[in-house]
Amino acid sequence: MNRIWDFVKAWADGLSLMIETLLRALGRRSRQLKNLASGGDEEQNDLPTGKRLSGEKPRALLFSVASHNLKMENTKRKIKALALLSGGLDSMLAVKVLQEQGIGVTGLVFSSCFFDARQAQEAAKTLGVDLLIEDFSKKHLELVKNPPHGYGKNMNPCIDCHALMFRLAGEIMRQEKFDLVATGEVLGERPMSQNKQSLGLIEKESGLAGYLLRPLSAKLLAPTISEQEGLVDRNRLLAISGRQRTPQMELAKKYGIKNYPTPSGGCLLTVAEFSQKLKELLDKYPQATSDDALLLKQGRQLWQGDIKFVVGRDHQENLTLEKLARAGDLLARAKNVPGPTVLVRSYRGKKPDRMGIESQIKEYLVKYNSKARDREVKVEWLSG
Numbered sequence: 001m002n003r004i005w006d007f008v009k010a011w012a013d014g015l016s017l018m019i020e021t022l023l024r025a026l027g028r029r030s031r032q033l034k035n036l037a038s039g040g041d042e043e044q045n046d047l048p049t050g051k052r053l054s055g056e057k058p059r060a061l062l063f064s065v066a067s068h069n070l071k072m073e074n075t076k077r078k079i080k081a082l083a084l085l086s087g088g089l090d091s092m093l094a095v096k097v098l099q100e101q102g103i104g105v106t107g108l109v110f111s112s113c114f115f116d117a118r119q120a121q122e123a124a125k126t127l128g129v130d131l132l133i134e135d136f137s138k139k140h141l142e143l144v145k146n147p148p149h150g151y152g153k154n155m156n157p158c159i160d161c162h163a164l165m166f167r168l169a170g171e172i173m174r175q176e177k178f179d180l181v182a183t184g185e186v187l188g189e190r191p192m193s194q195n196k197q198s199l200g201l202i203e204k205e206s207g208l209a210g211y212l213l214r215p216l217s218a219k220l221l222a223p224t225i226s227e228q229e230g231l232v233d234r235n236r237l238l239a240i241s242g243r244q245r246t247p248q249m250e251l252a253k254k255y256g257i258k259n260y261p262t263p264s265g266g267c268l269l270t271v272a273e274f275s276q277k278l279k280e281l282l283d284k285y286p287q288a289t290s291d292d293a294l295l296l297k298q299g300r301q302l303w304q305g306d307i308k309f310v311v312g313r314d315h316q317e318n319l320t321l322e323k324l325a326r327a328g329d330l331l332a333r334a335k336n337v338p339g340p341t342v343l344v345r346s347y348r349g350k351k352p353d354r355m356g357i358e359s360q361i362k363e364y365l366v367k368y369n370s371k372a373r374d375r376e377v378k379v380e381w382l383s384g
Protein backbone atom coordinates (compact mmCIF):
# COMPACT_ATOMS: atom_id res chain seq x y z
CA MET A 1 0.00 0.00 0.00
CA ASN A 2 2.86 2.34 0.93
CA ARG A 3 4.55 1.67 -2.40
CA ILE A 4 1.37 2.55 -4.28
CA TRP A 5 1.07 5.78 -2.27
CA ASP A 6 4.73 6.71 -2.99
CA PHE A 7 4.19 6.09 -6.69
CA VAL A 8 1.06 8.32 -6.81
CA LYS A 9 2.88 11.09 -4.87
CA ALA A 10 5.90 10.99 -7.21
CA TRP A 11 3.59 11.09 -10.24
CA ALA A 12 1.65 14.09 -8.77
CA ASP A 13 4.92 15.98 -8.03
CA GLY A 14 6.13 15.42 -11.58
CA LEU A 15 2.82 16.64 -13.03
CA SER A 16 2.87 19.72 -10.80
CA LEU A 17 6.42 20.59 -11.95
CA MET A 18 5.40 20.25 -15.60
CA ILE A 19 2.36 22.49 -15.09
CA GLU A 20 4.47 25.11 -13.26
CA THR A 21 7.09 25.13 -16.05
CA LEU A 22 4.39 25.43 -18.67
CA LEU A 23 2.70 28.32 -16.85
CA ARG A 24 6.02 30.16 -16.45
CA ALA A 25 6.74 29.83 -20.15
CA LEU A 26 3.27 31.07 -21.06
CA GLY A 27 3.65 34.06 -18.72
CA ARG A 28 7.00 35.01 -20.26
CA ARG A 29 5.61 34.84 -23.81
CA SER A 30 2.60 36.91 -22.78
CA ARG A 31 4.90 39.61 -21.31
CA GLN A 32 6.98 39.62 -24.50
CA LEU A 33 3.92 40.14 -26.67
CA LYS A 34 2.52 42.82 -24.37
CA ASN A 35 5.86 44.60 -24.42
CA LEU A 36 6.02 44.41 -28.19
CA ALA A 37 2.54 45.86 -28.58
CA SER A 38 3.40 48.80 -26.32
CA GLY A 39 6.80 49.36 -27.93
CA GLY A 40 8.39 49.26 -24.48
CA ASP A 41 11.84 48.07 -23.49
CA GLU A 42 10.92 45.64 -20.66
CA GLU A 43 12.43 42.21 -20.65
CA GLN A 44 13.86 42.39 -24.14
CA ASN A 45 16.69 40.19 -22.93
CA ASP A 46 14.34 37.27 -23.37
CA LEU A 47 14.36 37.92 -27.10
CA PRO A 48 17.10 37.79 -29.67
CA THR A 49 18.95 41.15 -29.84
CA GLY A 50 18.71 43.30 -32.96
CA LYS A 51 19.94 46.58 -34.43
CA ARG A 52 18.12 49.47 -32.82
CA LEU A 53 17.02 52.23 -35.15
CA SER A 54 16.38 55.75 -33.83
CA GLY A 55 14.82 54.65 -30.58
CA GLU A 56 12.39 52.42 -32.42
CA LYS A 57 11.81 48.74 -31.64
CA PRO A 58 14.76 46.50 -32.42
CA ARG A 59 14.24 44.77 -35.75
CA ALA A 60 14.79 41.39 -34.11
CA LEU A 61 11.49 41.89 -32.31
CA LEU A 62 9.71 42.15 -35.60
CA PHE A 63 11.42 39.04 -36.89
CA SER A 64 10.53 37.26 -33.67
CA VAL A 65 6.85 38.03 -34.11
CA ALA A 66 6.93 37.09 -37.76
CA SER A 67 8.35 33.70 -36.88
CA HIS A 68 5.33 33.12 -34.67
CA ASN A 69 3.01 33.80 -37.58
CA LEU A 70 1.41 36.77 -35.90
CA LYS A 71 0.19 39.63 -38.06
CA MET A 72 2.91 42.26 -38.39
CA GLU A 73 0.76 45.13 -39.66
CA ASN A 74 -0.14 46.44 -36.22
CA THR A 75 3.36 46.28 -34.81
CA LYS A 76 5.51 47.24 -37.81
CA ARG A 77 6.91 50.70 -37.24
CA LYS A 78 6.32 53.39 -39.83
CA ILE A 79 9.24 53.90 -42.18
CA LYS A 80 10.37 57.50 -42.67
CA ALA A 81 11.63 58.42 -46.12
CA LEU A 82 13.36 61.65 -47.07
CA ALA A 83 12.45 62.27 -50.72
CA LEU A 84 14.38 64.65 -52.95
CA LEU A 85 11.52 66.68 -54.33
CA SER A 86 12.40 68.98 -57.21
CA GLY A 87 8.74 69.46 -58.05
CA GLY A 88 9.14 67.69 -61.40
CA LEU A 89 6.77 64.84 -62.27
CA ASP A 90 9.20 61.99 -61.56
CA SER A 91 9.98 63.21 -58.06
CA MET A 92 6.25 63.58 -57.35
CA LEU A 93 5.51 60.06 -58.62
CA ALA A 94 8.31 58.61 -56.47
CA VAL A 95 6.63 60.14 -53.42
CA LYS A 96 3.24 58.76 -54.46
CA VAL A 97 4.61 55.24 -54.91
CA LEU A 98 6.04 55.31 -51.39
CA GLN A 99 2.94 56.88 -49.86
CA GLU A 100 0.86 54.14 -51.46
CA GLN A 101 2.52 51.55 -49.25
CA GLY A 102 2.09 53.62 -46.11
CA ILE A 103 5.59 55.08 -45.92
CA GLY A 104 5.84 58.48 -44.24
CA VAL A 105 7.49 60.88 -46.69
CA THR A 106 9.10 64.26 -46.06
CA GLY A 107 10.30 66.22 -49.09
CA LEU A 108 13.71 67.82 -49.34
CA VAL A 109 14.60 70.49 -51.86
CA PHE A 110 17.78 72.48 -52.33
CA SER A 111 17.78 76.12 -53.32
CA SER A 112 20.64 78.34 -54.37
CA CYS A 113 21.45 81.63 -56.04
CA PHE A 114 20.80 79.79 -59.35
CA PHE A 115 17.38 78.28 -58.65
CA ASP A 116 14.66 78.49 -56.05
CA ALA A 117 12.30 76.11 -54.27
CA ARG A 118 8.99 77.34 -55.64
CA GLN A 119 8.21 74.30 -57.80
CA ALA A 120 8.93 71.98 -54.92
CA GLN A 121 6.71 74.01 -52.60
CA GLU A 122 3.83 73.67 -55.07
CA ALA A 123 4.49 69.94 -55.41
CA ALA A 124 4.64 69.45 -51.64
CA LYS A 125 1.23 71.10 -51.34
CA THR A 126 -0.22 68.82 -54.01
CA LEU A 127 1.24 65.73 -52.35
CA GLY A 128 0.43 66.80 -48.80
CA VAL A 129 3.97 66.32 -47.50
CA ASP A 130 6.23 68.44 -45.33
CA LEU A 131 9.12 70.04 -47.15
CA LEU A 132 12.63 70.81 -45.92
CA ILE A 133 14.30 73.61 -47.89
CA GLU A 134 18.08 73.65 -47.77
CA ASP A 135 19.82 76.75 -49.15
CA PHE A 136 23.23 75.56 -50.34
CA SER A 137 24.16 78.68 -52.38
CA LYS A 138 27.68 78.95 -51.04
CA LYS A 139 28.58 75.31 -51.62
CA HIS A 140 26.86 75.32 -55.01
CA LEU A 141 28.78 78.39 -56.19
CA GLU A 142 32.11 76.92 -55.07
CA LEU A 143 31.29 73.83 -57.12
CA VAL A 144 30.40 75.94 -60.14
CA LYS A 145 33.78 77.65 -59.91
CA ASN A 146 35.68 74.39 -59.84
CA PRO A 147 33.68 71.28 -60.75
CA PRO A 148 35.75 68.07 -60.51
CA HIS A 149 33.69 66.41 -63.27
CA GLY A 150 33.38 69.51 -65.47
CA TYR A 151 30.35 71.26 -66.95
CA GLY A 152 27.35 70.18 -68.96
CA LYS A 153 26.30 72.14 -72.02
CA ASN A 154 26.53 75.46 -70.19
CA MET A 155 27.89 76.37 -66.74
CA ASN A 156 25.95 73.51 -65.13
CA PRO A 157 28.18 71.08 -63.20
CA CYS A 158 25.36 68.52 -62.92
CA ILE A 159 27.39 65.43 -61.98
CA ASP A 160 29.08 67.14 -59.04
CA CYS A 161 25.94 69.04 -58.14
CA HIS A 162 23.96 65.79 -57.87
CA ALA A 163 26.71 64.20 -55.80
CA LEU A 164 26.71 67.22 -53.47
CA MET A 165 22.93 67.16 -53.08
CA PHE A 166 22.94 63.44 -52.32
CA ARG A 167 25.76 63.83 -49.81
CA LEU A 168 23.91 66.63 -48.03
CA ALA A 169 20.68 64.60 -48.16
CA GLY A 170 22.57 61.73 -46.52
CA GLU A 171 23.71 64.03 -43.74
CA ILE A 172 20.15 65.22 -43.16
CA MET A 173 18.89 61.61 -43.28
CA ARG A 174 21.27 60.63 -40.50
CA GLN A 175 20.74 63.77 -38.41
CA GLU A 176 16.96 63.65 -38.65
CA LYS A 177 16.78 59.86 -38.34
CA PHE A 178 15.14 59.01 -41.64
CA ASP A 179 15.42 55.43 -42.86
CA LEU A 180 16.26 56.14 -46.47
CA VAL A 181 16.61 58.78 -49.16
CA ALA A 182 14.29 58.44 -52.16
CA THR A 183 14.58 60.09 -55.55
CA GLY A 184 12.54 60.22 -58.74
CA GLU A 185 15.48 59.09 -60.89
CA VAL A 186 14.58 56.75 -63.74
CA LEU A 187 17.12 54.31 -65.09
CA GLY A 188 18.22 55.32 -68.58
CA GLU A 189 16.10 58.49 -68.71
CA ARG A 190 19.26 60.55 -69.12
CA PRO A 191 21.79 58.32 -70.85
CA MET A 192 24.84 60.03 -69.33
CA SER A 193 23.79 60.67 -65.74
CA GLN A 194 21.16 58.00 -65.13
CA ASN A 195 22.66 54.81 -66.47
CA LYS A 196 23.26 51.95 -64.04
CA GLN A 197 26.90 52.82 -63.61
CA SER A 198 26.41 56.50 -62.78
CA LEU A 199 23.47 55.76 -60.45
CA GLY A 200 25.75 53.36 -58.58
CA LEU A 201 28.62 55.84 -58.56
CA ILE A 202 26.49 58.64 -57.14
CA GLU A 203 25.17 56.28 -54.47
CA LYS A 204 28.67 55.27 -53.46
CA GLU A 205 30.26 58.74 -53.60
CA SER A 206 27.48 60.30 -51.59
CA GLY A 207 27.90 57.79 -48.77
CA LEU A 208 24.33 56.56 -49.31
CA ALA A 209 25.13 53.02 -50.47
CA GLY A 210 22.16 50.82 -49.53
CA TYR A 211 20.03 53.78 -48.44
CA LEU A 212 19.20 55.37 -51.78
CA LEU A 213 15.86 54.16 -53.11
CA ARG A 214 14.65 54.98 -56.62
CA PRO A 215 11.01 53.83 -56.40
CA LEU A 216 10.31 54.28 -60.14
CA SER A 217 13.13 51.95 -61.24
CA ALA A 218 13.80 50.01 -58.02
CA LYS A 219 12.97 46.59 -59.45
CA LEU A 220 15.71 47.02 -62.03
CA LEU A 221 18.30 47.95 -59.42
CA ALA A 222 19.89 46.13 -56.49
CA PRO A 223 17.61 46.03 -53.43
CA THR A 224 18.27 48.66 -50.77
CA ILE A 225 18.64 47.77 -47.09
CA SER A 226 15.02 48.71 -46.37
CA GLU A 227 13.82 46.38 -49.12
CA GLN A 228 16.06 43.54 -47.95
CA GLU A 229 14.69 43.86 -44.44
CA GLY A 230 11.11 43.93 -45.65
CA LEU A 231 10.49 47.46 -44.37
CA VAL A 232 9.77 48.58 -47.93
CA ASP A 233 7.78 46.19 -50.10
CA ARG A 234 9.87 45.71 -53.22
CA ASN A 235 6.91 44.14 -55.02
CA ARG A 236 5.09 47.44 -54.86
CA LEU A 237 7.96 49.42 -56.37
CA LEU A 238 8.28 49.93 -60.14
CA ALA A 239 10.50 48.94 -63.05
CA ILE A 240 10.37 51.99 -65.32
CA SER A 241 13.35 52.68 -67.55
CA GLY A 242 14.27 54.69 -70.62
CA ARG A 243 13.38 58.05 -72.09
CA GLN A 244 9.80 57.21 -73.03
CA ARG A 245 7.56 59.17 -70.71
CA THR A 246 4.40 57.11 -71.30
CA PRO A 247 4.58 55.14 -68.01
CA GLN A 248 5.01 58.37 -66.05
CA MET A 249 2.07 59.97 -67.87
CA GLU A 250 -0.11 56.97 -67.04
CA LEU A 251 0.94 57.10 -63.40
CA ALA A 252 0.24 60.83 -63.25
CA LYS A 253 -3.26 60.07 -64.51
CA LYS A 254 -3.70 57.28 -61.97
CA TYR A 255 -2.64 59.56 -59.09
CA GLY A 256 -4.58 62.57 -60.40
CA ILE A 257 -1.47 64.73 -60.79
CA LYS A 258 -2.33 67.35 -63.39
CA ASN A 259 0.01 70.26 -62.86
CA TYR A 260 3.72 69.73 -62.94
CA PRO A 261 6.59 71.71 -64.46
CA THR A 262 8.81 70.66 -67.37
CA PRO A 263 11.77 68.41 -66.49
CA SER A 264 14.41 71.16 -67.06
CA GLY A 265 13.54 72.51 -63.60
CA GLY A 266 14.52 76.18 -63.87
CA CYS A 267 18.23 76.09 -62.97
CA LEU A 268 19.83 79.19 -64.49
CA LEU A 269 23.12 77.38 -64.96
CA THR A 270 21.54 75.50 -67.87
CA VAL A 271 20.65 78.77 -69.63
CA ALA A 272 23.24 79.89 -72.19
CA GLU A 273 22.73 83.63 -71.74
CA PHE A 274 22.99 83.47 -67.95
CA SER A 275 26.00 81.16 -68.14
CA GLN A 276 27.75 83.71 -70.33
CA LYS A 277 27.17 86.44 -67.75
CA LEU A 278 28.42 84.20 -64.97
CA LYS A 279 31.52 83.22 -66.91
CA GLU A 280 32.33 86.87 -67.53
CA LEU A 281 31.95 87.63 -63.82
CA LEU A 282 34.12 84.71 -62.72
CA ASP A 283 36.79 85.55 -65.29
CA LYS A 284 37.01 89.09 -63.93
CA TYR A 285 36.46 88.26 -60.30
CA PRO A 286 37.00 84.62 -59.28
CA GLN A 287 36.21 85.43 -55.64
CA ALA A 288 32.59 86.31 -56.57
CA THR A 289 30.07 85.44 -53.87
CA SER A 290 26.45 84.33 -54.05
CA ASP A 291 25.50 88.06 -53.73
CA ASP A 292 27.32 88.70 -56.99
CA ALA A 293 25.62 85.71 -58.59
CA LEU A 294 22.20 86.94 -57.45
CA LEU A 295 22.88 90.33 -59.04
CA LEU A 296 23.38 88.61 -62.40
CA LYS A 297 19.68 87.82 -62.52
CA GLN A 298 18.71 91.48 -62.57
CA GLY A 299 18.63 94.16 -65.26
CA ARG A 300 21.10 94.85 -68.02
CA GLN A 301 24.65 93.92 -67.04
CA LEU A 302 27.18 96.37 -68.46
CA TRP A 303 30.90 96.32 -67.71
CA GLN A 304 33.35 99.19 -67.89
CA GLY A 305 36.69 97.61 -67.07
CA ASP A 306 36.32 96.21 -63.54
CA ILE A 307 33.19 98.21 -62.78
CA LYS A 308 29.77 96.76 -63.38
CA PHE A 309 26.64 98.82 -64.06
CA VAL A 310 23.30 97.06 -63.63
CA VAL A 311 20.39 98.95 -65.18
CA GLY A 312 16.87 98.00 -64.01
CA ARG A 313 14.41 97.09 -66.76
CA ASP A 314 11.19 97.67 -64.86
CA HIS A 315 9.87 98.90 -61.54
CA GLN A 316 10.28 95.51 -59.86
CA GLU A 317 13.91 95.23 -60.93
CA ASN A 318 14.57 98.76 -59.69
CA LEU A 319 13.26 97.78 -56.26
CA THR A 320 15.29 94.55 -56.27
CA LEU A 321 18.47 96.45 -57.16
CA GLU A 322 17.89 98.69 -54.14
CA LYS A 323 17.59 95.59 -51.98
CA LEU A 324 20.68 93.92 -53.42
CA ALA A 325 22.94 96.97 -53.03
CA ARG A 326 25.65 96.31 -50.48
CA ALA A 327 28.24 98.49 -48.74
CA GLY A 328 30.50 100.06 -51.36
CA ASP A 329 27.88 99.95 -54.15
CA LEU A 330 26.42 103.13 -55.68
CA LEU A 331 22.76 103.54 -56.61
CA ALA A 332 21.52 106.24 -58.94
CA ARG A 333 18.51 107.25 -61.02
CA ALA A 334 17.33 110.25 -63.05
CA LYS A 335 16.12 113.10 -60.86
CA ASN A 336 13.84 114.71 -63.40
CA VAL A 337 12.51 111.75 -65.46
CA PRO A 338 10.98 108.52 -64.13
CA GLY A 339 13.05 105.59 -65.33
CA PRO A 340 15.59 102.93 -64.40
CA THR A 341 17.67 102.64 -61.27
CA VAL A 342 21.35 101.89 -61.83
CA LEU A 343 23.47 99.91 -59.40
CA VAL A 344 27.24 100.32 -59.70
CA ARG A 345 29.62 97.75 -58.20
CA SER A 346 33.38 97.91 -58.39
CA TYR A 347 35.41 94.72 -58.58
CA ARG A 348 38.63 96.68 -58.15
CA GLY A 349 38.50 96.57 -54.38
CA LYS A 350 37.56 100.22 -53.86
CA LYS A 351 34.36 102.18 -54.15
CA PRO A 352 33.60 103.67 -57.60
CA ASP A 353 34.26 107.39 -57.79
CA ARG A 354 30.97 109.29 -58.35
CA MET A 355 32.51 112.03 -60.41
CA GLY A 356 34.35 109.54 -62.58
CA ILE A 357 31.24 107.55 -63.51
CA GLU A 358 28.51 110.22 -63.60
CA SER A 359 28.69 110.75 -67.36
CA GLN A 360 28.48 107.00 -67.91
CA ILE A 361 25.41 106.79 -65.67
CA LYS A 362 23.76 109.66 -67.59
CA GLU A 363 24.38 107.84 -70.84
CA TYR A 364 22.64 104.68 -69.56
CA LEU A 365 19.76 106.63 -68.03
CA VAL A 366 19.01 108.10 -71.44
CA LYS A 367 19.83 105.08 -73.59
CA TYR A 368 17.54 102.72 -71.64
CA ASN A 369 14.63 105.09 -71.08
CA SER A 370 12.54 106.23 -74.05
CA LYS A 371 11.04 109.06 -71.94
CA ALA A 372 14.50 110.55 -71.43
CA ARG A 373 15.50 110.76 -75.08
CA ASP A 374 16.62 114.24 -76.13
CA ARG A 375 16.38 115.49 -72.56
CA GLU A 376 18.97 116.81 -70.17
CA VAL A 377 19.02 114.20 -67.37
CA LYS A 378 20.11 115.07 -63.85
CA VAL A 379 21.55 112.22 -61.76
CA GLU A 380 20.14 111.58 -58.31
CA TRP A 381 22.36 109.45 -56.00
CA LEU A 382 20.30 107.14 -53.83
CA SER A 383 23.20 105.70 -51.88
CA GLY A 384 26.97 105.61 -51.67
Ligand code: SF4
Pocket residue numbers: 115156157158159161162267268269270
Ligand atom coordinates in the same frame (compact mmCIF):
# COMPACT_ATOMS: atom_id res chain seq x y z
S1 SF4 B 1 20.60 71.63 -63.46
FE1 SF4 B 1 21.52 72.95 -61.90
S2 SF4 B 1 20.59 72.28 -59.99
FE2 SF4 B 1 20.24 70.65 -61.47
S3 SF4 B 1 21.96 69.28 -61.18
FE3 SF4 B 1 22.52 70.67 -62.81
S4 SF4 B 1 23.62 72.31 -61.79
FE4 SF4 B 1 22.52 71.20 -60.21
